[in-house]
Amino acid sequence: MSGFFPSLETFAKGTLATAATLSTLGVGLAYYGQNYLIYPSAFPPGSRTDVAAPSDFELPYENLELKTPDEVVLRCYLLPQRKDAGAGEAFLDIPAAMSEDEFIASRPTVIMFHGNGGNLGHRIPLAGIFFKRMRCNVLMMCYRGYGHSEGSPSEKGLRIDAQTGLDYLTTHPILKQTNIILYGQSIGGAVAIDLASRNASKITALILENTFTSLPSLVPHALPALGPLAFLCHQKWDSAAKIPLIPPTTPVLMLSGARDDLVPREHMRALWEAVARRGEKRTAGGVEYKVGLERARYVEFEGGGHNDTCTQPGYWSAVSDFIASLGSVSQKEKEKEKETPAGLARSSSL
Structure with missing residues (x-):
């Protein structure tokens, strides 16, 4: 035997x-x-083939094809404002003599960076709130490998995609005159932070929802079985390291779901601490002053999970109030500049 x-x-x-x-x-x-x-771009099933259009929600839009520097075609949606789009919450007294182009140029433009599942069509109702309630122009980005866009997703690729979208706006004859606000959910928040860190002078503000400090630090929680292999994660999205590169004068709104079971709220709180540190005391010319912190806000929603924080009571009011506050940023900037050591020096020399 x-x-x-x-x-x-x-x-x-x-x-x-x-x-x-x-x-x-x-x-x-x-x-x-x-x-x-x-980047589960094919989930839920049909996400690469079935993409809703804004017209399905009675929203005016343009199909926008953007070609990236590495020759990938992104099929996005652009929702430019219209004078007759409705008053919404942002009541506007629009002069009769104002042209459509002048009106578009007078309103903020939101670039939407969605999470890692589904496609841009799934986020059209959110775009509708920006468009109708806040009267914003909206650029809905569709990453490579998502929806009807070409290519395959990667950190390098999404960074290129985001830059391509921003470059389109900053060279557009009308939209280049607008305040540009980045809105990112989950991994879209990481895309927004990265883009802002590389284009500080072109970005007016950021709105971040349920995003993480970095992907390697998220792996043990999101994918426990792969936790011991987190060091192999080559998709870094190191937002914690990039937040300090965003000027303290850039307003930031952070929206966190306390019941997020994918991205623990500790990640958002850690990013908030990094944002808040931008407002630390600084000394110049022997004068100590503090900048930036008043431009940041953190809101936590007790009933918010990873995918439904945007449905929580108070969410869109917080977003609307934040965007409304940006209208006077330019004037506040001038007033704040007078309070800095450099501004005080100039005043005393007059």
Whole structure:
């Protein structure tokens, strides 16, 4: 009978070899296949083929094709304002003599960066709130590999996509005159933070919902089985390191769901601390002053989960109030500048 069974030594060697092979395979899959986990663009089923249009929600829009520097075509939606779009919550006394183009130029433009599942069509109701209630122009970005856009998603690719969207606005004959606000949910928040950190002078404000400090730090919670392999995560999205690159004069609104079971609220709180530190005391010319903190706000919604924070009572009021406050940023900036050591020096020399 003994001939039918392997020896313990042979069995042990075989087990070790199998374990080593499976471990190597697991590491390989974790490293080379992580983009499929991080960017599930085909989920829910049909997300790459069935993409709703703003017209399905009675919103006027333009199909916008953007070609990135690496020759990827992004199929996005642009919702430029219209004088007859309705008063909404942002009551506007529009002069009769104002042209459509002048009206568009007078309103803020929101760039929407969505989360890692689904497509831009799933977020049209949110765009509708920006468009109708707050009277904003809206650019709905569609990352590469999502919806009807070409290519495959990656951190490098999404960074290019975001820059392409911003460049389109800043070179547009009308929209380049508008205040540009970045709105990012989940991984879209990381995209927004990255873009703002590289284009500080072009961004008016950021609105961030349920985003994370970095992907490697999120892996142990979001994917516990892969926690020990978090060091292999090559998609970094290190927002905590990029927040300090955003000037303290850039307003930031942070919206956190206390019941988020995917991105623990500790991540948003850590990012908030980084945002708040932009307002630390500074000294120049022997004068100590503080900048930036009054331009940031953190709002936590006790009933908010990862995907439904935007449906919580008070969410859109917070967003609306924040955007309304930006209308006077330019004047506040001038007044604040007078209070800085440099401004005081100029005043005393007059």
